[in-house]
Amino acid sequence: MTADAYKNEDRQADPAHVTTREEAEAVTEFLLKPGLFGTPLTPGETALFRELPLASVGHPHDTCWYFRNGDDRLCAVLGMRHHHNHTGIYEVYAFAVDPSSRYQGFGRRLLTCGLQYIASVQGRGMIVDTSAHPSYAPMHKLLDSLKFALVGRFPDFYYAGEDTLWYYHAVNSGGS
Ligand SMILES: CC(C)(COP(=O)(O)OP(=O)(O)OC[C@H]1O[C@@H](n2cnc3c(N)ncnc32)[C@H](O)[C@@H]1OP(=O)(O)O)[C@@H](O)C(=O)NCCC(=O)NCCS
Numbered sequence: 001m002t003a004d005a006y007k008n009e010d011r012q013a014d015p016a017h018v019t020t021r022e023e024a025e026a027v028t029e030f031l032l033k034p035g036l037f038g039t040p041l042t043p044g045e046t047a048l049f050r051e052l053p054l055a056s057v058g059h060p061h062d063t064c065w066y067f068r069n070g071d072d073r074l075c076a077v078l079g080m081r082h083h084h085n086h087t088g089i090y091e092v093y094a095f096a097v098d099p100s101s102r103y104q105g106f107g108r109r110l111l112t113c114g115l116q117y118i119a120s121v122q123g124r125g126m127i128v129d130t131s132a133h134p135s136y137a138p139m140h141k142l143l144d145s146l147k148f149a150l151v152g153r154f155p156d157f158y159y160a161g162e163d164t165l166w167y168y169h170a171v172n173s174g175g176s
Contacts (some may be wrong), residue, residue, distance in 0.1 A: 020057065023057075030077055032046065032050075039135065052093055061081065062080070073098075078111065108142060111142070126168070132162070133162055148167040148168060
């Protein structure tokens with residue numbers, strides 16, 4: 001299956017793929033909502049959330065998916081891009097579920113979709129950096145349950161006193 005075929009295929013229970021400016025702008029608005037993350041965004045994260053969803057529209061590698069809830073409101077987002085080494089590693093640059101829609105399986109389905117996408121384009125793996133702050137415990141548990149390996153810790157990476165944790169999931173072209 002080609003990357004475009006995978007992105008555009010209409011599969012029940014799969015997230016929608018951002019393909020228009022309107023969708024990209026809705027994703028950016030969602031990601032910048034106060035209180036979505038347990039710690040303040042860095043200036044660089046804010047810039048990426050403004051730029052990358054739109055830049056992924058029509059991009060050959062970078063992707064962005066979202067879910068809507070029962071009220072048709074955007075409630076969950078995964079943004080992922082090909083790492084700048086361009087050797088098959090994909091990095092998650094945005095991942096969040098609206099507080100009112102958490103613990104309903106959206107997060108797991110988004111990451112699973114990302115891993116399947118990487119397999120479909122013969123990528124090698126997914127890297128996620130996430131905060132070590134206790135408010136990210138659901139994220140750590142989700143990554144553990146999806147068999148991501150904790151591969152590193154960088155002290156004071158986001159801000160003084162806030163470490164980053166690096167998680168990695170290898171992917172092979174036969175599946176995730
Ligand atoms: C982390 C996050 C994306 C999880 O999304 P979600 O849709 O609620 O997760 P799911 O419903 O798919 O849950 C999957 C697994 O995550 C873990 N999990 C999710 N919420 C949890 C909670 N409140 N407490 C403990 N574990 C939790 C569990 O392992 C769960 O599996 P289980 O249902 O078998 O117990 C969501 O909590 C979130 O947006 N948090 C704030 C933003 C954030 O931390 N983003 C990551 C930055 S890199």
